[in-house]
Amino acid sequence: xxxxxxxxxxxxxxxxxxxxxxxxxxxxxxxxxxxxxxxxxxxxxxxxxxxxxxxxxxxxxxxxxxxxxxxxxxxxxxxxxxxxxxxxxxxxxxxxxxxxxxxxxxxxxxxxxxxxxxxxxxxxxxxxxxxxxxxxxxxxxxxxxxxxxxxxxxxxxxxxxxxxxxxxxxxxxxxxxxxxxxxxxxxxxxxxxxxxxxxxxxxxxxxxxxxxxxxxxxxxxxxxxxxxxxxxxxxxxxxxxxxxxxxxxxxxxxxxxxxxxxxxxxxxxxxxxxxxxxxxxxxxxxxxxxxxxxxxxxxxxxxxxxxxxxxxxxxxxxxxxxxxxxxxxxx
Amino acid sequence: xxxxxxxxxxxxxxxxxxxxxxxxxxxxxxxxxxxxxxxxxxxxxxxxxxxxxxxxxxxxxxxxxxxxxxxxxxxxxxxxxxxxxxxxxxxxxxxxxxxxxxxxxxxxxxxxxxxxxxxxxxxxxxxxxxxxxxxxxxxxxxxxxxxxxxxxxxxxxxxxxxxxxxxxxxxxxxxxxxxxxxxxxxxxxxxxxxxxxxxxxxxxxxxxxxxxxxxxxxxxxxxxxxxxxxxxxxxxxxxxxxxxxxxxxxxxx
Numbered sequence: 001x002x003x004x005x006x007x008x009x010x011x012x013x014x015x016x017x018x019x020x021x022x023x024x025x026x027x028x029x030x031x032x033x034x035x036x037x038x039x040x041x042x043x044x045x046x047x048x049x050x051x052x053x054x055x056x057x058x059x060x061x062x063x064x065x066x067x068x069x070x071x072x073x074x075x076x077x078x079x080x081x082x083x084x085x086x087x088x089x090x091x092x093x094x095x096x097x098x099x100x101x102x103x104x105x106x107x108x109x110x111x112x113x114x115x116x117x118x119x120x121x122x123x124x125x126x127x128x129x130x131x132x133x134x135x136x137x138x139x140x141x142x143x144x145x146x147x148x149x150x151x152x153x154x155x156x157x158x159x160x161x162x163x164x165x166x167x168x169x170x171x172x173x174x175x176x177x178x179x180x181x182x183x184x185x186x187x188x189x190x191x192x193x194x195x196x197x198x199x200x201x202x203x204x205x206x207x208x209x210x211x212x213x214x215x216x217x218x219x220x221x222x223x224x225x226x227x228x229x230x231x232x233x234x235x236x237x238x239x240x241x242x243x244x245x246x247x248x249x250x251x252x253x254x255x256x257x258x259x260x261x262x263x264x265x266x267x268x269x270x271x272x273x274x275x276x277x278x279x280x281x282x283x284x285x286x287x288x289x290x291x292x293x294x295x296x297x298x299x300x301x302x303x304x305x306x307x308x309x310x311x312x313x314x315x316x317x318x319x320x321x322x323x324x325x326x327x328x329x330x331x
Numbered sequence: 332x333x334x335x336x337x338x339x340x341x342x343x344x345x346x347x348x349x350x351x352x353x354x355x356x357x358x359x360x361x362x363x364x365x366x367x368x369x370x371x372x373x374x375x376x377x378x379x380x381x382x383x384x385x386x387x388x389x390x391x392x393x394x395x396x397x398x399x400x401x402x403x404x405x406x407x408x409x410x411x412x413x414x415x416x417x418x419x420x421x422x423x424x425x426x427x428x429x430x431x432x433x434x435x436x437x438x439x440x441x442x443x444x445x446x447x448x449x450x451x452x453x454x455x456x457x458x459x460x461x462x463x464x465x466x467x468x469x470x471x472x473x474x475x476x477x478x479x480x481x482x483x484x485x486x487x488x489x490x491x492x493x494x495x496x497x498x499x500x501x502x503x504x505x506x507x508x509x510x511x512x513x514x515x516x517x518x519x520x521x522x523x524x525x526x527x528x529x530x531x532x533x534x535x536x537x538x539x540x541x542x543x544x545x546x547x548x549x550x551x552x553x554x555x556x557x558x559x560x561x562x563x564x565x566x567x568x569x570x571x572x573x574x575x576x577x578x579x580x581x582x583x584x
Contacts, residue, residue, distance in 0.1 A: 055477055060407070089478030096477075101470040106492045116478050167478065 004207040005031040010067035019279040025231045036208040038222035046231040093168035094177040099161035103152035110148025116170040135166040158189035177209045230286040237312035247314040340368035342375040351544045361546035372528035379529040383513040387447040395455025403463025417453035425450045433521040443522040462494030504566035507559030
């Protein structure tokens with residue numbers, strides 16, 4: 001399978017007055033064609049920064065310091081800003097977390113969906129408007145023609161998120177980055193959106209980078225999962241393997257935190273401690289202060305990625321290196 | 332604009348026999364030292380005041396707004412440079428600055444407009460910058476960037492339209508201010524030159540006769556008061572209509 005997106009040793013830092021925040025530290029992963037890669041982790045572990053980096057939209061004072069982002073073999077970090085603009089919204093599109101504020105309140109929805117057609121495909125206003133209505137129809141928005149003339153506040157949250165999806169799909173991108181698109185929706189609407197996304201993926205063979213902290217959604221949507229902690233990818237592999245037989249202690253604790261129905265009331269599992277301050281991250285494995293299985297080595301040295309079984313990589317000292325081969329990513 | 336048609340007499344028509352007449356049925360607001368009808372002069376002078384207000388704001392607002400939006404959205408160096416320039420203008424006592432500019436350019440109504448533009452735009456730059464700072468944090472700005480929109484497009488399509496409502500309100504409130512200032516500068520002799528019946532001018536000319544013929548100064552003064560009051564009330568109304576929340580934004584400045 002061909003990789004649509006490959007991120008190699010990506011290092012992103014934020015240069016703040018308080019010091020340099022090492023937001024991403026050597027993050028590597030691949031998204032193959034037609035596949036959905038989940039990116040899970042706690043708040044502040046660098047998921048969104050990863051997503052924004054792939055579009056080269058890291059907000060200042062953040063900067064991509066090192067590494068490479070390859071879209072179909074081309075390094076995005078070598079592109080000019082003008083070339084990047086052509087890629088954004090066209091080859092890579094993004095859906096955001098909050099549908100209530102992702103649309104400009106002053107323009108009609110139809111107008112806003114038509115925009116990418118105008119500046120990426122040079123369509124005339126009328127044609128763009130027509131394509132916008134078609135897109136809305138394909139998003140199962142009833143009475144699309146009339147609704148296109150409505151303003152964002154006249155839509156419900158779920159509808160608005162579908163409109164965002166429509167906008168993102170306007171130019172038929174090869175990669176869709178979904179930054180927690182379902183967090184602000186209730187479960188039934190969430191299920192609808194997931195179904196819609198799957199349908200789109202089947203139809204257009206789009207690759208999706210799915211960012212979420214909801215393991216249930218990840219299980220539903222993703223083929224493979226990468227688990228992030230404090231700017232590192234600690235484990236990456238098949239969705240079944242990660243969710244059923246997690247190898248990294250962090251992944252296991254994360255899984256335990258999901259409340260189940262037969263849990264006693266008032267008993268919630270938590271991971272003790274907080275996400276570390278990334279201005280001065282812990283030495284060695286960044287998870288060591290919160291890990292149950294910390295050994296001396298964890299505090300001294302950073303573990304490398306070890307391939308446990310084909311396609312399942314983990315970065316933890318518990319798993320000794322089998323051979324000299326140290327994969328920095330996955331297949 | 333209609334003042335010239337409505338006026339019962341020609342605003343410049345001299346009638347020495349009827350000089351310094353008190354208000355009467357023939358001359359509603361009396362006549363001045365050359366027997367010119369004050370009412371007619373007032374009506375025909377209205378166009379200068381309105382024109383000055385409109386022109387000054389029509390140039391100062393876009394100028395200030397665009398610079399403010401650039402400063403607010405880009406931040407960093409752009410912000411520093413633009414805002415420091417506005418600070419320089421705002422730090423100067425504005426009436427003195429306006430007087431200095433129009434004195435340097437020579438007395439004429441156009442130069443008064445120019446000097447008022449110079450004085451007026453920094454306030455808008457600052458207002459819009461503040462708005463832009465909060466507007467740019469909205470998710471739709473990020474979404475637009477992720478769709479490949481250029482910076483110019485973002486400023487004109489997203490930042491400016493979403494920052495503009497306090498500007499509109501402020502503009503109507505300040506329309507009156509501009510008129511007062513223009514009249515004030517004319518009163519001081521910087522603006523319209525005789526014999527044009529600009530309101531500030533009318534007051535200056537009547538000043539000498541204030542004890543014999545109060546009507547020459549009183550009625551133009553009253554006219555200015557009414558126009559300014561009208562625009563202020565309009566501004567107040569608009570403010571309430573556009574967004575009650577904005578009340579604070581404007582009062583804070």
